[in-house]
Amino acid sequence: MQIWLDGISFVMFIGGGAFVLIGGVGVLRMPDLYTRMHAASLTDTMGTLLILGGVIVQAGFSLAAIKLVAIALFLLVTGPTATYALANAALLSGVRPDAQTLDGESAS
Amino acid sequence: MRVWLTLALWFATWLLWSGLYKPLLINLGVLSCLLTLLIARRMGFFGPDVFSLHLTGRLVPFWGWLSKELVKSNIEVARIVLSPRMIISPTVVNLQALPKGRVSQAILGNAITLTPGTVTIDDYEGQLIVHCLTCDGARTLQAGEMNRRAAALER
Numbered sequence: 374m375q376i377w378l379d380g381i382s383f384v385m386f387i388g389g390g391a392f393v394l395i396g397g398v399g400v401l402r403m404p405d406l407y408t409r410m411h412a413a414s415l416t417d418t419m420g421t422l423l424i425l426g427g428v429i430v431q432a433g434f435s436l437a438a439i440k441l442v443a444i445a446l447f448l449l450v451t452g453p454t455a456t457y458a459l460a461n462a463a464l465l466s467g468v469r470p471d472a473q474t475l476d477g478e479s480a481s
Numbered sequence: 482m483r484v485w486l487t488l489a490l491w492f493a494t495w496l497l498w499s500g501l502y503k504p505l506l507i508n509l510g511v512l513s514c515l516l517t518l519l520i521a522r523r524m525g526f527f528g529p530d531v532f533s534l535h536l537t538g539r540l541v542p543f544w545g546w547l548s549k550e551l552v553k554s555n556i557e558v559a560r561i562v563l564s565p566r567m568i569i570s571p572t573v574v575n576l577q578a579l580p581k582g583r584v585s586q587a588i589l590g591n592a593i594t595l596t597p598g599t600v601t602i603d604d605y606e607g608q609l610i611v612h613c614l615t616c617d618g619a620r621t622l623q624a625g626e627m628n629r630r631a632a633a634l635e636r
Binding site for chain 2: 375391392395396398399402403404405407410411412414418419422436446449450452453454456457463464467470471472473474475480
């Protein structure tokens, strides 16, 4: 039984680490501010969830597991709020997104 | 009433999570609950259309659906980042938010930002501006399933 639990959290840690790494690579590869944010959000969704999930499996049914779930929820609420603050500040200070609208014309 | 309910809830959480019932820790708990209350009050947390404990039950199925979407779009964006040519088509979408309340609009905006590939960059009186990494992502967003589900939280 224990070996299975260890296996599950092993896979989750590897997966979470991979998503954090991919997020970092994406931040470097993307061309401008707004597209970089998309890559960064890989890190704070799947990265966080998988790593915390792995820790939760290790903690088992205990108070610690509930606390970890709460930490995951807090991160999932505060993460996008911070992203919105950053994106909105960039927009208001005049960083125009280099993007098209759905009708095909340029937005900027 | 709302203030007392919140205070009781917070303090119960503190007691449950600390698990140590020494006078010092209990006093610290009371103090930090009161401090948080003060800050929350200043932020208008107890205003009539902001305080929304009643959403709690409906949030759970919404989160379930959202986590499914999260996994899908995470894999999608990871594939784009790792592909050698990195084909992206950044698109900006104007979205009329279906939810009317301030809290459910914030939930919608955050849910959009949380899924990789779409970031809410502005919300002005229910008009969301969303930056999408790909044109397909923009179309999916405009089809409006997330919008409808966030609006359903209010009823």
